[in-house]
Amino acid sequence: MVDSKQQAKHDLERAKVVSAVEDVLSVMRGVPNELVPFDWVRHLAPHGEHHLGLQSIPVDAVIGSVDRYREFTRHFLPREEYLDERWIAIREAQLRGRELPPIQVYKVGQLYFVKDGNHRVSVARRNGQKYIDAHIIELDVRVEPEPGDTLRDLIIKGEYVHFLRVTRLDEIVPGHEEIRFTTPGRYDILLDHIRTRQYFLGLKHGRDVSWEEAVESWHRRLYARVAEHIETHRLLRSFPGRTTGDLYLWVMDHRYFLTRRYGFDVGSEVATLDFTRHYAPPAWRRLGRQLRLKLHGQRLRTSS
Numbered sequence: 130m131v132d133s134k135q136q137a138k139h140d141l142e143r144a145k146v147v148s149a150v151e152d153v154l155s156v157m158r159g160v161p162n163e164l165v166p167f168d169w170v171r172h173l174a175p176h177g178e179h180h181l182g183l184q185s186i187p188v189d190a191v192i193g194s195v196d197r198y199r200e201f202t203r204h205f206l207p208r209e210e211y212l213d214e215r216w217i218a219i220r221e222a223q224l225r226g227r228e229l230p231p232i233q234v235y236k237v238g239q240l241y242f243v244k245d246g247n248h249r250v251s252v253a254r255r256n257g258q259k260y261i262d263a264h265i266i267e268l269d270v271r272v273e274p275e276p277g278d279t280l281r282d283l284i285i286k287g288e289y290v291h292f293l294r295v296t297r298l299d300e301i302v303p304g305h306e307e308i309r310f311t312t313p314g315r316y317d318i319l320l321d322h323i324r325t326r327q328y329f330l331g332l333k334h335g336r337d338v339s340w341e342e343a344v345e346s347w348h349r350r351l352y353a354r355v356a357e358h359i360e361t362h363r364l365l366r367s368f369p370g371r372t373t374g375d376l377y378l379w380v381m382d383h384r385y386f387l388t389r390r391y392g393f394d395v396g397s398e399v400a401t402l403d404f405t406r407h408y409a410p411p412a413w414r415r416l417g418r419q420l421r422l423k424l425h426g427q428r429l430r431t432s433s
Contacts, residue, residue, distance in 0.1 A: 137220035141213055144255050148206035161279070162202050165193035167235060167242040169280055172287035173270045175237075181265040183231055186241055188254050188261050191234065192276060193242040205251040212248065219252045231262040238273030241265075284313050292316035296323065296344045305348065306356070310374045318378060323347045351397070355380050358401040367409040380404050 155162035194201070200209050207216050222229060232246025241263070243250055253261050271293055272286045289308070293299055310316070327343030355377045359365065364376060384400035395403075 133221045133224040134217070136224055137217045140220050140255070141207070141216050144206050144216075144251075148202050148208055151202050151204065151206060152208075164198035164201055164203055164205070165242070165278070166198045167193055167195040169193075169283050170235075170237050170242070170268065170270075170274070172280075172283040173237070173272060173274065174287055174290045175268040175270050177269040178235075178266055179269070181236065181267050183262060183264055185260045186234065186236075186263050186265070188250065188258055190239060191241045191243060191250050191254075191261075193240070194247055195235070195242060195244050197243070197247045201247060201251055205247070205254045207248075207251055215248045216251060219248050220256075223252060223256070231264050234263045234265055236265050236267040237270060238275070240274055240276065281313065285310055285315075288313060288316045292319060295320060297341070298344060298348065301341055301344050302348050305353075306373075308352070308374045309372045311370065311372055312375070315374065315378060319352075322351065322381070326351065351381070352377055354397045355401060358398045362402065362405070364401065364405050364409075367405055376401075379408070383408075 151162055191205070192203075200212060201207060207213070219229065229249055230246075232249050233244040234241040234246075235244060244266070246263075250261065271290045274283060274286070278286075289310075292308075298305060308316075308319070323340075323343050326347040327338050327340065330338040330343060330346060356373050359373050359376050359380075365371065365373065368376060380397065380401045383404040384395060384397060387395045387400055387403065
Protein backbone atom coordinates (compact mmCIF):
# COMPACT_ATOMS: atom_id res chain seq x y z
CA MET A 130 0.00 0.00 0.00
CA VAL A 131 1.40 3.41 -0.99
CA ASP A 132 1.78 5.75 1.99
CA SER A 133 0.47 9.31 1.89
CA LYS A 134 3.88 10.90 1.32
CA GLN A 135 4.65 8.67 -1.64
CA GLN A 136 1.22 9.33 -3.06
CA ALA A 137 1.77 13.08 -2.65
CA LYS A 138 5.10 12.85 -4.50
CA HIS A 139 3.43 10.86 -7.26
CA ASP A 140 0.67 13.44 -7.55
CA LEU A 141 3.25 16.22 -7.80
CA GLU A 142 5.11 14.41 -10.57
CA ARG A 143 1.89 14.05 -12.57
CA ALA A 144 1.08 17.73 -11.96
CA LYS A 145 4.52 18.75 -13.24
CA VAL A 146 4.03 16.69 -16.40
CA VAL A 147 0.66 18.31 -17.06
CA SER A 148 2.20 21.71 -16.34
CA ALA A 149 4.91 21.14 -18.97
CA VAL A 150 2.35 19.96 -21.52
CA GLU A 151 0.22 23.04 -20.81
CA ASP A 152 3.18 25.33 -21.46
CA VAL A 153 3.83 23.68 -24.83
CA LEU A 154 0.16 23.80 -25.85
CA SER A 155 -0.14 27.43 -24.80
CA VAL A 156 2.66 28.36 -27.20
CA MET A 157 1.04 26.36 -30.01
CA ARG A 158 -2.41 27.85 -29.37
CA GLY A 159 -1.20 31.38 -28.71
CA VAL A 160 -3.02 31.46 -25.37
CA PRO A 161 -1.19 32.77 -22.25
CA ASN A 162 -0.50 30.15 -19.58
CA GLU A 163 0.20 32.40 -16.59
CA LEU A 164 -1.86 33.50 -13.65
CA VAL A 165 -3.17 37.06 -13.82
CA PRO A 166 -0.97 39.40 -11.75
CA PHE A 167 -2.97 41.20 -9.07
CA ASP A 168 -1.10 44.37 -10.00
CA TRP A 169 -3.16 44.54 -13.20
CA VAL A 170 -6.23 45.31 -11.09
CA ARG A 171 -4.88 48.81 -10.40
CA HIS A 172 -5.94 49.73 -13.95
CA LEU A 173 -9.56 49.32 -12.78
CA ALA A 174 -8.95 52.09 -10.22
CA PRO A 175 -10.50 50.43 -7.14
CA HIS A 176 -12.14 53.06 -4.95
CA GLY A 177 -12.29 51.12 -1.70
CA GLU A 178 -12.17 47.72 -0.05
CA HIS A 179 -14.00 45.85 2.69
CA HIS A 180 -13.75 42.49 4.44
CA LEU A 181 -16.32 39.82 3.69
CA GLY A 182 -15.00 37.41 6.31
CA LEU A 183 -14.67 33.66 5.87
CA GLN A 184 -16.56 32.14 2.95
CA SER A 185 -16.40 29.14 0.65
CA ILE A 186 -15.41 30.22 -2.87
CA PRO A 187 -15.21 28.34 -6.22
CA VAL A 188 -11.68 27.14 -6.86
CA ASP A 189 -12.07 27.77 -10.60
CA ALA A 190 -12.83 31.45 -9.91
CA VAL A 191 -9.32 31.97 -8.49
CA ILE A 192 -7.50 33.34 -11.53
CA GLY A 193 -4.50 35.23 -10.15
CA SER A 194 -2.01 35.86 -7.42
CA VAL A 195 -0.59 38.85 -5.59
CA ASP A 196 3.07 37.92 -5.86
CA ARG A 197 3.46 34.32 -7.12
CA TYR A 198 1.78 34.52 -10.51
CA ARG A 199 4.93 33.38 -12.33
CA GLU A 200 5.34 30.23 -10.24
CA PHE A 201 2.16 28.49 -11.39
CA THR A 202 0.35 27.97 -14.69
CA ARG A 203 -3.03 29.59 -15.28
CA HIS A 204 -4.56 26.41 -13.82
CA PHE A 205 -2.37 26.71 -10.71
CA LEU A 206 -0.12 23.81 -11.69
CA PRO A 207 3.34 24.13 -10.09
CA ARG A 208 6.28 25.14 -12.28
CA GLU A 209 9.33 25.65 -10.07
CA GLU A 210 11.25 22.94 -8.18
CA TYR A 211 11.49 24.97 -5.00
CA LEU A 212 7.69 24.67 -4.76
CA ASP A 213 7.86 20.88 -4.52
CA GLU A 214 8.41 20.42 -0.80
CA ARG A 215 5.57 22.73 0.18
CA TRP A 216 3.24 21.24 -2.42
CA ILE A 217 3.97 17.68 -1.23
CA ALA A 218 3.42 18.65 2.41
CA ILE A 219 0.01 20.14 1.67
CA ARG A 220 -1.07 17.20 -0.48
CA GLU A 221 0.10 14.76 2.18
CA ALA A 222 -1.86 16.61 4.86
CA GLN A 223 -4.91 16.50 2.60
CA LEU A 224 -4.52 12.75 2.06
CA ARG A 225 -4.30 12.22 5.81
CA GLY A 226 -7.53 14.11 6.31
CA ARG A 227 -6.02 17.06 8.12
CA GLU A 228 -7.90 20.34 8.03
CA LEU A 229 -5.99 23.02 6.14
CA PRO A 230 -6.26 26.68 7.15
CA PRO A 231 -8.32 29.00 4.92
CA ILE A 232 -6.53 30.88 2.20
CA GLN A 233 -6.62 34.68 1.91
CA VAL A 234 -7.85 36.32 -1.28
CA TYR A 235 -8.81 39.60 -2.87
CA LYS A 236 -12.17 39.53 -4.62
CA VAL A 237 -12.58 41.72 -7.72
CA GLY A 238 -15.99 41.36 -9.32
CA GLN A 239 -16.61 37.60 -9.32
CA LEU A 240 -12.92 36.68 -9.56
CA TYR A 241 -10.27 36.08 -6.90
CA PHE A 242 -6.54 36.73 -6.46
CA VAL A 243 -4.55 34.80 -3.86
CA LYS A 244 -2.89 36.84 -1.15
CA ASP A 245 -1.84 33.81 0.89
CA GLY A 246 -2.35 30.13 0.08
CA ASN A 247 -1.18 29.63 -3.52
CA HIS A 248 0.00 26.06 -2.82
CA ARG A 249 -3.32 25.16 -1.21
CA VAL A 250 -5.17 26.41 -4.28
CA SER A 251 -2.79 24.47 -6.52
CA VAL A 252 -3.34 21.21 -4.64
CA ALA A 253 -7.11 21.77 -4.45
CA ARG A 254 -7.47 22.52 -8.14
CA ARG A 255 -5.25 19.64 -9.22
CA ASN A 256 -7.33 17.19 -7.24
CA GLY A 257 -10.70 18.36 -8.46
CA GLN A 258 -11.81 20.25 -5.37
CA LYS A 259 -14.74 22.53 -6.24
CA TYR A 260 -14.68 24.94 -3.29
CA ILE A 261 -12.12 26.23 -0.82
CA ASP A 262 -12.50 28.28 2.36
CA ALA A 263 -11.09 31.79 2.14
CA HIS A 264 -10.85 35.02 4.10
CA ILE A 265 -12.00 37.59 1.55
CA ILE A 266 -11.11 41.24 1.02
CA GLU A 267 -13.36 42.67 -1.68
CA LEU A 268 -12.18 45.59 -3.81
CA ASP A 269 -14.81 48.07 -4.98
CA VAL A 270 -14.58 48.55 -8.73
CA ARG A 271 -16.94 50.30 -11.11
CA VAL A 272 -16.17 47.98 -14.03
CA GLU A 273 -15.53 44.31 -13.29
CA PRO A 274 -12.88 42.06 -14.84
CA GLU A 275 -13.92 38.95 -16.71
CA PRO A 276 -12.28 35.53 -17.17
CA GLY A 277 -9.78 35.70 -20.02
CA ASP A 278 -9.15 39.44 -19.73
CA THR A 279 -5.70 40.49 -20.89
CA LEU A 280 -3.70 43.46 -19.63
CA ARG A 281 -4.95 45.38 -22.67
CA ASP A 282 -8.57 44.57 -21.71
CA LEU A 283 -8.04 45.84 -18.17
CA ILE A 284 -6.36 49.02 -19.39
CA ILE A 285 -9.39 49.73 -21.62
CA LYS A 286 -11.76 49.00 -18.73
CA GLY A 287 -9.72 51.33 -16.54
CA GLU A 288 -10.15 54.06 -19.13
CA TYR A 289 -13.88 53.39 -19.04
CA VAL A 290 -13.85 53.83 -15.26
CA HIS A 291 -12.20 57.24 -15.71
CA PHE A 292 -14.75 58.19 -18.38
CA LEU A 293 -17.66 57.29 -16.11
CA ARG A 294 -16.19 59.30 -13.24
CA VAL A 295 -15.62 62.39 -15.38
CA THR A 296 -18.99 62.27 -17.17
CA ARG A 297 -21.10 60.86 -14.30
CA LEU A 298 -23.01 59.10 -17.07
CA ASP A 299 -24.40 56.51 -14.65
CA GLU A 300 -26.16 59.29 -12.74
CA ILE A 301 -27.18 61.40 -15.72
CA VAL A 302 -28.41 58.54 -17.91
CA PRO A 303 -29.34 55.70 -15.53
CA GLY A 304 -29.48 52.28 -17.12
CA HIS A 305 -27.54 53.22 -20.24
CA GLU A 306 -25.87 50.42 -22.17
CA GLU A 307 -22.17 50.02 -21.53
CA ILE A 308 -19.87 51.77 -23.97
CA ARG A 309 -16.97 49.47 -24.80
CA PHE A 310 -14.00 49.72 -27.15
CA THR A 311 -11.46 47.24 -28.47
CA THR A 312 -8.60 49.76 -28.56
CA PRO A 313 -7.15 51.95 -25.78
CA GLY A 314 -7.38 55.73 -25.93
CA ARG A 315 -10.92 55.99 -27.30
CA TYR A 316 -12.72 57.34 -24.23
CA ASP A 317 -10.69 60.57 -24.43
CA ILE A 318 -12.19 61.08 -27.89
CA LEU A 319 -15.69 60.70 -26.42
CA LEU A 320 -14.83 63.39 -23.87
CA ASP A 321 -13.82 65.68 -26.73
CA HIS A 322 -17.19 64.98 -28.39
CA ILE A 323 -19.00 65.99 -25.20
CA ARG A 324 -16.96 69.19 -24.84
CA THR A 325 -17.70 70.05 -28.46
CA ARG A 326 -21.39 69.38 -27.85
CA GLN A 327 -21.29 71.68 -24.82
CA TYR A 328 -19.71 74.46 -26.88
CA PHE A 329 -22.22 74.32 -29.74
CA LEU A 330 -25.20 74.02 -27.40
CA GLY A 331 -23.97 77.21 -25.72
CA LEU A 332 -23.85 78.99 -29.09
CA LYS A 333 -27.30 77.67 -30.02
CA HIS A 334 -28.99 78.73 -26.77
CA GLY A 335 -26.92 81.84 -26.08
CA ARG A 336 -26.06 80.76 -22.54
CA ASP A 337 -23.66 78.68 -20.52
CA VAL A 338 -24.51 75.00 -20.83
CA SER A 339 -23.68 72.80 -17.85
CA TRP A 340 -21.52 69.71 -18.15
CA GLU A 341 -24.45 67.53 -17.08
CA GLU A 342 -26.67 68.96 -19.82
CA ALA A 343 -23.96 68.42 -22.40
CA VAL A 344 -23.41 64.80 -21.33
CA GLU A 345 -27.14 64.03 -21.50
CA SER A 346 -27.53 65.74 -24.87
CA TRP A 347 -24.46 64.01 -26.33
CA HIS A 348 -25.70 60.60 -25.25
CA ARG A 349 -29.31 61.12 -26.37
CA ARG A 350 -28.77 63.03 -29.62
CA LEU A 351 -25.47 61.55 -30.83
CA TYR A 352 -24.31 58.30 -29.27
CA ALA A 353 -27.70 56.65 -28.68
CA ARG A 354 -28.90 57.54 -32.19
CA VAL A 355 -25.86 56.02 -33.88
CA ALA A 356 -26.11 52.98 -31.61
CA GLU A 357 -29.75 52.58 -32.65
CA HIS A 358 -28.82 52.73 -36.35
CA ILE A 359 -26.07 50.15 -35.77
CA GLU A 360 -28.55 47.81 -34.09
CA THR A 361 -31.39 48.41 -36.55
CA HIS A 362 -29.21 47.64 -39.57
CA ARG A 363 -27.32 44.84 -37.77
CA LEU A 364 -24.00 46.39 -38.64
CA LEU A 365 -21.94 44.59 -36.01
CA ARG A 366 -22.25 41.48 -38.19
CA SER A 367 -20.35 43.39 -40.87
CA PHE A 368 -17.51 44.21 -38.47
CA PRO A 369 -16.76 41.01 -36.49
CA GLY A 370 -14.98 41.51 -33.19
CA ARG A 371 -15.83 45.21 -33.03
CA THR A 372 -18.16 47.01 -30.63
CA THR A 373 -20.88 49.60 -30.96
CA GLY A 374 -18.43 52.10 -29.46
CA ASP A 375 -15.86 51.35 -32.15
CA LEU A 376 -18.42 51.88 -34.92
CA TYR A 377 -19.78 55.06 -33.31
CA LEU A 378 -16.39 56.78 -33.57
CA TRP A 379 -15.85 55.62 -37.14
CA VAL A 380 -19.34 56.76 -38.17
CA MET A 381 -18.89 60.18 -36.54
CA ASP A 382 -15.59 60.69 -38.36
CA HIS A 383 -17.27 59.66 -41.60
CA ARG A 384 -20.19 62.00 -40.92
CA TYR A 385 -17.76 64.89 -40.57
CA PHE A 386 -16.06 63.88 -43.82
CA LEU A 387 -19.38 63.75 -45.70
CA THR A 388 -20.48 67.08 -44.24
CA ARG A 389 -17.28 68.72 -45.48
CA ARG A 390 -17.72 67.13 -48.91
CA TYR A 391 -21.38 68.11 -49.47
CA GLY A 392 -21.54 71.31 -47.44
CA PHE A 393 -24.36 70.19 -45.14
CA ASP A 394 -24.87 67.70 -42.32
CA VAL A 395 -25.97 64.38 -43.86
CA GLY A 396 -27.23 63.04 -40.52
CA SER A 397 -26.23 60.03 -38.48
CA GLU A 398 -28.18 57.34 -40.35
CA VAL A 399 -26.91 58.29 -43.79
CA ALA A 400 -23.37 58.46 -42.40
CA THR A 401 -23.78 55.04 -40.76
CA LEU A 402 -25.00 53.33 -43.93
CA ASP A 403 -22.50 55.09 -46.20
CA PHE A 404 -19.60 54.16 -43.92
CA THR A 405 -20.69 50.52 -43.92
CA ARG A 406 -21.12 50.51 -47.70
CA HIS A 407 -17.59 51.78 -48.25
CA TYR A 408 -15.61 50.23 -45.40
CA ALA A 409 -17.20 46.94 -44.31
CA PRO A 410 -14.74 44.12 -45.05
CA PRO A 411 -15.72 41.78 -47.90
CA ALA A 412 -17.67 38.66 -46.94
CA TRP A 413 -14.67 36.32 -47.22
CA ARG A 414 -12.62 38.50 -44.90
CA ARG A 415 -15.47 38.80 -42.38
CA LEU A 416 -15.87 35.03 -42.40
CA GLY A 417 -12.15 34.57 -41.78
CA ARG A 418 -12.23 36.98 -38.83
CA GLN A 419 -15.33 35.30 -37.40
CA LEU A 420 -13.59 31.93 -37.57
CA ARG A 421 -10.46 33.30 -35.88
CA LEU A 422 -12.54 34.83 -33.10
CA LYS A 423 -14.47 31.58 -32.66
CA LEU A 424 -11.29 29.51 -32.51
CA HIS A 425 -9.76 31.93 -30.02
CA GLY A 426 -12.82 31.64 -27.81
CA GLN A 427 -12.72 27.85 -28.00
CA ARG A 428 -9.04 27.87 -27.03
CA LEU A 429 -9.80 30.00 -24.00
CA ARG A 430 -12.66 27.72 -22.95
CA THR A 431 -10.56 24.59 -23.51
CA SER A 432 -7.69 25.94 -21.44
CA SER A 433 -9.89 27.25 -18.63
